[in-house]
Amino acid sequence: MKLALVGIGKIAVDQHVPAIAASPDWEVGATVSRAGTLPGVEAFTDMARMLEKRPDIRVVSLCLPPVPRFAYAQAAIRAGRHVMLEKPPGASLSECHALEALARENRVSLYATWHSREAAMVRPARNWLSDKRVTRAHITWREDVRHWHPGQDWVFEPGGMGVFDPGINALSILTRILPAPVHLTRATLDVPGNRQTPIAAHLTLSGNVTAEFDWLQTGKQTWEIEVETPEGTLLLQDGGARLLIDGKERGADDEDDTLQGEYPRLYDNFARLVTRGGIDMDLSPLTHVADAFMLGERRAVAPFDW
């Protein structure tokens, strides 16, 4: 199936293009981007024009930042195209609800992707926890914004979510692996004096679950979730790529899962979703982020510059 890739920036080039190239299901039939293009692929700068000129393309994958994404998704769905959304699926919960309603109305598939959920050991972690009682869990998500988002000012602008841009990846794994839902009860958000969104956050959720997000971590980067149960302690490392139970590493070959990489799995999921028809839109990670903004205590911290 041909798809249009919309928003040819860092995430598209680093992740989407290789995943599509390696997929037996997909090829890029067109791009829509103000600046980026792909070699040998018809390039549009205007979404409406692509939708009009390329009726052969029934599927659109959106890799734009969250704030402008809604208008593109809306246009694609109204034009009867199936849509795949980079995470987070929108800049607001209510626009996600609106997209979902629009997709139902237009009988197209809509897929809100959470790439971190496709990390190799997330499913094994979920399976291991499924029959256990969680007594404590802690997320440690520390990375260097200057390395991962160099010069991308939009992450610190309203709607850009700040450190929740990576933090929502952790929350997407947490909400996938825990055997029962949790809810936010307290948060502190550290916001640089010259910016709008937090550069660090501490969350407290029900059920003895805590999270620590930090965007100023140089050197070793940490993406870890530790979950304690009476039967032992689970540790997901490297953003879900490694799994240890009581310190002993589990291999992915314990599971029937041969497809490699987060984005290849997303495109594989999407191919199956489009084939069977339907909507896959789990908003729980975004709900926790919205709750943190609503409920969080803000502390002013040192100004941030690239």
Added chain:
Amino acid sequence: MKLALVGIGKIAVDQHVPAIAASPDWEVGATVSRAGTLPGVEAFTDMARMLEKRPDIRVVSLCLPPVPRFAYAQAAIRAGRHVMLEKPPGASLSECHALEALARENRVSLYATWHSREAAMVRPARNWLSDKRVTRAHITWREDVRHWHPGQDWVFEPGGMGVFDPGINALSILTRILPAPVHLTRATLDVPGNRQTPIAAHLTLSGNVTAEFDWLQTGKQTWEIEVETPEGTLLLQDGGARLLIDGKERGADDEDDTLQGEYPRLYDNFARLVTRGGIDMDLSPLTHVADAFMLGERRAVAPFDW
């Protein structure tokens, strides 16, 4: 039916107690409050003790501020009681989802009330708009926090929502009367330098809908929603108590609705909900507030003191 009234503060005394006294369905069988009591009614300071000692009371109405409310609601539902929640139904969306799941599990009724939706002319407004196309809408909600929440510091603490405490009333009416859903696209939040939550806010929603919330309005208080359609302009005034179409006032007697007052209607709704069983938990007003906190641009304004 006997109910326990939990949180005997200003809203309980001003609104809940008179509404219950006037109701043919309800009487207050007990109170739970750290400080407040009602004459001739058994008073508890501990929720667990009330739930244990008064098995005859099957229904609990919670008038506490949003942050502490969850624990009381959870205890009541787990003890098999039906629960009515003051607005907003929680300090976070995820805790509302948790309460709803818990109520289903325990097969009790749960009612997230939005008192402003019960203002006399909200239903006539909804009916008038139901077959019309909205071309523009604007909310003006200006009141004096010192008059309505004297000394209540919790409204400016994290989770207290600030000017969204009254603003959510406007949003509860808006989401009830508009014929199609809208979503937030932009917000500015004016936060006093010495406080955590906004004292004023401007919202822009899809479909040419805007809102202006202000908590420093002395003198005349304004709670107005204007909605333009090709067939004429609707104006809800006084928080929904008055309705004008193209400047001409409509009377409540145009509608079959004899019950007077917002809180009497809430308790009437709740009696019917408990009788037939079920959950009434529309989170759309709270979703717009969470979106405004997540998406809003914060501006520091003058410190606020009582």
